[in-house]
Structures are given as structure tokens and as C-alpha cells.
Amino acid sequence: MSSWGARKALRLYPARYRSEHGDELAGVYEDTTAGAGPIVRARELADLAGYGLRLRTGLTSGAMPGRLLGLAAPFAAGALATPGLGLLAEMALDVRHGHALALIPHDPRFVLAKVAALGCLLGAVAALFGRWPLARWAVAVGSAAWLAYTVAWIGLFSGYRLSGIVVELALTTAPWMLWSLLLLAAPPDLHRPPSRARTAALLAGAALGGPVLADVMFGPMFFPYRVVLWDVAAPALMALEVLLLVLAVPAARRGRLLPAAGAIAGLPVGLVGLVVAAAGMLGGRPGIALVVGGLVVFGVVVERLWRTPVPELERSAV
């Protein structure tokens, strides 16, 4: 008879998998936790439940969503490094100009921002060297801090519900959260040791995706940079995103997953760019319709990708 916790955890598994493997998994769980303390039992249970959730959502190395997120994760890690790099540059400037005291934030909210930026930078460096468990923890802590920072600011403006400031804060936080979720959701067994392809994807993330996050933290201070980003770079990146979306399904059907992975990695840039473009050029209801239309197109592509047979995982990727 399996424990209450194991039975609940097994309910997270897809019905077919549970009927085939449920008894076996419950047996191994009971054997493993026999005589163990509550902490060991809780960790085992979390691991058991975690694999059930991965199977249910397709976030395993054997399913298309997991495979695509595994390929996109280094790009996300690179993009998440940029606020930390910007913060380090800002701190270096403060020290150089004799404003070392500025390094100690007078407002606790800025402590959260620094923890967020430096946590994600640590995560990117760890990913670069193939230390993925550390990368995942650092990004999780950093992103939680950024979320708390954003919520704190939104709380400050709570009297102005749905005001421009609140919308902008939510919008600027979206790419950060999407990239960190992407990195955390990727199957851990697809995080391979450093390779040229992984390093290239990470650097591409820092170069192409990072500027959007840098703008989140430093945009208002660097107005000319902001103009270049949103008037020149963002349209080019959105055109690239559209091209990748067009190529994604036909390429995946031929066993090539890079265009689809690139489209998923670039979604945060595409989404924010689309909202900015829609608000700037159309505004109002036509702008909202454009954003919703863009999301529907993305959803259709993703739905077709999910139905595409998964190419065999090469044996070197074990």
C-alpha cells in the first residue's frame, strides 16, 4: 500500500503512464523512503511529482516541448546575463567617480534589483561553464527577486490601477520571467557540457535578447540607446522572429529543430516588440488586435510543432 503523498504525486502523471508504471514507481518510492526522515521523504516526493508534471506537460527530453526548450535554454541564460553586466558597469562607474556610497542602496527595493541582476549573471556564467544545477538555482533566485521588485513598485502605484506605469512595469518584467521560466522548464538531462553550439547560443542570447532586459533596468537613463533599440534593433529582431516562425514547422518535420527553438527563444523579444509597435503605431483597439493576432499565430505554430514527430535523440546527447 503506497503512502498518501505518493498516491497524490502519482495523480500528476498521465493516466496511461500511471497505469503502466504507477505501481512500480510507488514501490521504488516506498523502498527508497523506508525509515527516512521527513526532509528526505519530502525531497523524494517532490522529485516524483516533478517527473509526473514533466511527463504531463511534455517537458522531458523525449518530447518536442522539452527538446525545444533544451535547445533554447542557453540563449535564455545569455539574455538573462545582461542586466547583471549593466549593473556591474554602473557600479564600476560609481566607484570610478568616487560615489562608492551609491553601492549601498538606501531603498530595500534596489537591493532586490541588485540581487536579481547579479543572480541571473551568476546563472549565465554557471551555464557557460556547464554548471547547470547552479545556473538553475541562481536564475530562480534572481528572477524571484526581480518579480518581488516589480510587485513592490506596482504596489507603490496601486492607486493608479492599469495606469501606464503599471502596464509598463508588467510589460518590462514579462521577457525576464519568460526567459527564466524557459530555462527552468528545460529538461535537466538536456543541459549538456559546454560546446561551441551552446556557447554560441548563449552569446547570441546576450547580444540579441539581452538589450531588451538591459532596457528594462537602464533604459530611461540611456535615451539614445533606447531609440536605437526600439526603432532599429527591435523591428529587425521581430522580422527575424517572423522568419523563424515561418521556418519552424517545415524544418521540424525534416528533423531540424533549430528554427523552432530560435522562435521560442526569441518570443520574449517578439512579444515586447509587438506590443511596443502596436501601441506606438496603432494604439487602442487596433493595437490590441495586432498583439492578440500575433499571439494566435504563435500559438498555431506551437500547436503544430507539438504534433510534429520528435526526431531521435542522438546518442551523444546522453
Add this chain to the structure above:
Amino acid sequence: MQEPTLLLLTALADAPRHGYALILEIAAISGGRVRMRTGTLYGALDRLLQQGLVEVESEEVVDGRARRTYALSDSGREVLAAEAERLRTVASEAERRLAKPRPAPRGAFARLATGRGALGRGLSVQGVFA
């Protein structure tokens, strides 16, 4: 090859095993360093089954519970043998290089190390940099 995969394939190399026996064997092979959890183990097993490196040897009911026994497939055996050969080559090269006598330091550092430099002759650090 990632370490958990290597340990899992190694645990199956000499005999077919069921889930809990694999967890115990992996802990023993790694000297207690790697303690694979249930969900992680079945995630790895599912992937290796899909890749054809592991196969289900038998299914039986023990104490009213279904239990599968897993075995290394022929291609799994080939992959493990190739990885073992790669590791052996690296290990023997490391041992060969470690067995070589360490080259003596050269230049200023050598003089410092052997006491023939300025510091070795009893000069103070301030004297050297004066």
C-alpha cells in the same frame, strides 16, 4: 556522456536490475556520492529506453506490485564500452603525464625558489624594490 547516464549504464552492465536495485547500485558505484531519486531515475530510464540503450528484461509481480527488470541492450553495451575506452585513454594519459618529473622553474622565480635570488641572499623585500 553525463555522469548519471554513465552510472546508470554501468549499474546495468553486469546484470539486469529493477528500479530500487539500480538506485542502490548507483550509490555503491559512486561511493555514495550520487543518490538518484525515483523521478530522476525513471526520467533517465525512459530516455534510455527510447534511445534503445536499455530494454525491459522482464516484468513480474512481487508482493502484489508490478516490477520491471531493466537490462543493457546490445547498442547500450557498445555505447558504454566506447565511453569506458574514452575515459581509459584520458586516465592513462593523465597518469603518464603525472609520472613525468616536474620541470624545474626557470628565470627569476627559479632563483627565488632555490635561494640564489636577491631574497635568498638575505636582502629584504624593500631592498629588492628600492
